[in-house]
Amino acid sequence: MDILQRVGVRSASLNEVYDALTTLEGLSGWWTTDTTGDPEVDGIIKFRFGPGGFDMVVREAEPAKHVLWEVVDGPEEWVGTTITWDLKQEDDYTIVLLKHEGWREPVEFMYHCTTKWAVFLLSLKQLLETGTGSPEPNDLRISNWH
Amino acid sequence: MDILQRVGVRSASLNEVYDALTTLEGLSGWWTTDTTGDPEVDGIIKFRFGPGGFDMVVREAEPAKHVLWEVVDGPEEWVGTTITWDLKQEDDYTIVLLKHEGWREPVEFMYHCTTKWAVFLLSLKQLLETGTGSPEPNDLRISNWH
Numbered sequence: 001m002d003i004l005q006r007v008g009v010r011s012a013s014l015n016e017v018y019d020a021l022t023t024l025e026g027l028s029g030w031w032t033t034d035t036t037g038d039p040e041v042d043g044i045i046k047f048r049f050g051p052g053g054f055d056m057v058v059r060e061a062e063p064a065k066h067v068l069w070e071v072v073d074g075p076e077e078w079v080g081t082t083i084t085w086d087l088k089q090e091d092d093y094t095i096v097l098l099k100h101e102g103w104r105e106p107v108e109f110m111y112h113c114t115t116k117w118a119v120f121l122l123s124l125k126q127l128l129e130t131g132t133g134s135p136e137p138n139d140l141r142i143s144n145w146h
Numbered sequence: 147m148d149i150l151q152r153v154g155v156r157s158a159s160l161n162e163v164y165d166a167l168t169t170l171e172g173l174s175g176w177w178t179t180d181t182t183g184d185p186e187v188d189g190i191i192k193f194r195f196g197p198g199g200f201d202m203v204v205r206e207a208e209p210a211k212h213v214l215w216e217v218v219d220g221p222e223e224w225v226g227t228t229i230t231w232d233l234k235q236e237d238d239y240t241i242v243l244l245k246h247e248g249w250r251e252p253v254e255f256m257y258h259c260t261t262k263w264a265v266f267l268l269s270l271k272q273l274l275e276t277g278t279g280s281p282e283p284n285d286l287r288i289s290n291w292h
Contacts, residue, residue, distance in 0.1 A: 003260070006291075095289065114260060117264075
């Protein structure tokens with residue numbers, strides 16, 4: 001089972017969106033301010049949210065086009081899943097397609113993560129369009145699960 | 147293939163959230179201002195967005211708990227799919243679980259609808275928490291596809 005998302009970013013080039021997905025500065029501007037590690041291919045990026053977080057190995061990175069991460073540590077529902085980013089230009093927008101693939105069960109946490117991914121994609125859009133995103137701990141809280 | 151979403155609404159009872167899903171006034175306060183039809187069981191609700199829209203038959207409605215719609219007209223990817231709402235209380239929140247079930251293919255429109263569903267669920271949350279939602283035509287535009 002997969003989570004799929006699509007947003008369009010105005011006034012940002014493919015390269016600018018790619019940088020927001022492949023540099024620590026970019027990632028910490030829209031997902032979580034506590035982002036460390038090595039964002040190069042085969043590197044591990046560590047995303048931390050309060051007490052928990054995710055470790056991702058960067059498996060693929062094609063400039064201005066495509067990124068693939070594999071989750072190697074974090075909540076058990078996430079470990080082994082992959083997150084694929086595909087970028088393309090359409091009209092005045094840079095289109096971002098996200099696929100979070102390989103969920104084993106449609107658990108309630110998957111419902112939560114779907115809505116929360118949308119929130120973070122809107123944070124990414126906002127970062128690129130206005131210069132300021134809403135990464136955790138300033139992310140929009142959507143429920144008792146944050 | 148399904149789209150799953152979860153939000154929590156503060157300061158609203160199960161009945162208030164249920165009303166926002168089962169009355170024309172409620173629905174037009176968070177999804178689209180152009181909502182007409184019959185929101186009772188076996189009735190057809192007509193949701194309109196600009197030139198297009200969806201017609202849903204209300205198949206199930208259990209007060210304060212559960213609603214199920216079947217899409218009978220609209221974009222071909224939507225026709226035949228079902229939308230299930232389940233409500234429950236947790237901590238200080240009324241939890242809303244949405245399942246949009248029966249997509250035949252993971253088309254790009256499904257990516258878009260996932261992100262857009264999240265936007266409308268946040269509008270539902272905002273309506274119930276503040277008294278004002280952001281239904282179309284005042285909904286947040288997320289891309290060239292609106």
